[in-house]
Amino acid sequence: MSSSALKHNSPKPPRKTRSVAAFFLTFFILFGIWLLLSGRFDILHISLGVISCLIVAFLSSDLLFTSSETKGMTVTWLRFLQYIPWLLYQVFLANIHVLYLTFHPKMMDLIDPKIIRFRSKLKSNISLLTFANSITLTPGTITVYVSVYGDFQVHTIDKPSGQSLPGEMEARVGRIFGE
Numbered sequence: 604m605s606s607s608a609l610k611h612n613s614p615k616p617p618r619k620t621r622s623v624a625a626f627f628l629t630f631f632i633l634f635g636i637w638l639l640l641s642g643r644f645d646i647l648h649i650s651l652g653v654i655s656c657l658i659v660a661f662l663s664s665d666l667l668f669t670s671s672e673t674k675g676m677t678v679t680w681l682r683f684l685q686y687i688p689w690l691l692y693q694v695f696l697a698n699i700h701v702l703y704l705t706f707h708p709k710m711m712d713l714i715d716p717k718i719i720r721f722r723s724k725l726k727s728n729i730s731l732l733t734f735a736n737s738i739t740l741t742p743g744t745i746t747v748y749v750s751v752y753g754d755f756q757v758h759t760i761d762k763p764s765g766q767s768l769p770g771e772m773e774a775r776v777g778r779i780f781g782e
Contacts, residue, residue, distance in 0.1 A: 622664070628676070630660035682779040689775060690737055697742040697764070704743075704761060716758065719765040723753035723773055730780040737772055744768070 637652040638644075704713050725731050731753060735746040738757055743764040748756040759765035 624676070626660055626664040629664040630656050633659055679779060679781070686775055686779055690740065690772075693772070694741055697744070700764065701742045701760065713761060715761050717762065717765055718747065719755075719757045719759055719768055721755050721757075721769055723755055723769055725753055725773060725777055725780075725782055727780055727782065730776055730782055733779065734769075734773055734776045737776065738768070741772075 633656040634652060637656055638649075641648055641652060704710060707713055723731065723734060725734055728751065731749055731751070735749045735755070738744050738746045738755075743760040745758045746755065747758050748754070755769070757765065757768055759768075
């Protein structure tokens with residue numbers, strides 16, 4: 604068999620298809636952020652925002668939404684939007700706790716930094732990333748290390764800050780991504 608015959612009979616690699624819904628969702632997310640950060644609503648700035656967001660959405664929509672299926676995306680985004688107020692409340696509570704530690708007369712006795720190690724039940728990279736970032740956003744805790752297998756190392760300012768890990772935050776992040 605000649606090499607030219609092999610070229611015609613060999614299967615073509617599948618083309619990467621872009622989801623139109625993912626493109627538009629990426630565009631609207633980017634444009635919303637543009638409007639919030641720009642603060643200018645004249646025709647020049649809005650048209651520059653539309654053009655730049657269209658270009659970035661075209662180049663990166665497959666990065667934000669990796670699968671071509673969009674059925675589960677709506678549910679995931681709605682769950683994420685429900686998670687944000689809970690996370691903000693946890694950040695507020697942690698701020699109060701760190702403030703208490705900072706101004707307590709026995710501050711040096713109360714602050715006891717530790718590295719906590721645990722394995723998360725979360726499986727997907729996006730859920731591990733969301734969980735790690737949520738931990739780091741919460742005052743008094745910093746994610747130092749996370750592996751693709753779900754092994755975490757978290758620096759905590761004191762024992763109570765680390766006692767709730769992984770806990771409810773992990774469960775809520777798991778619910779967002781259906782894990």
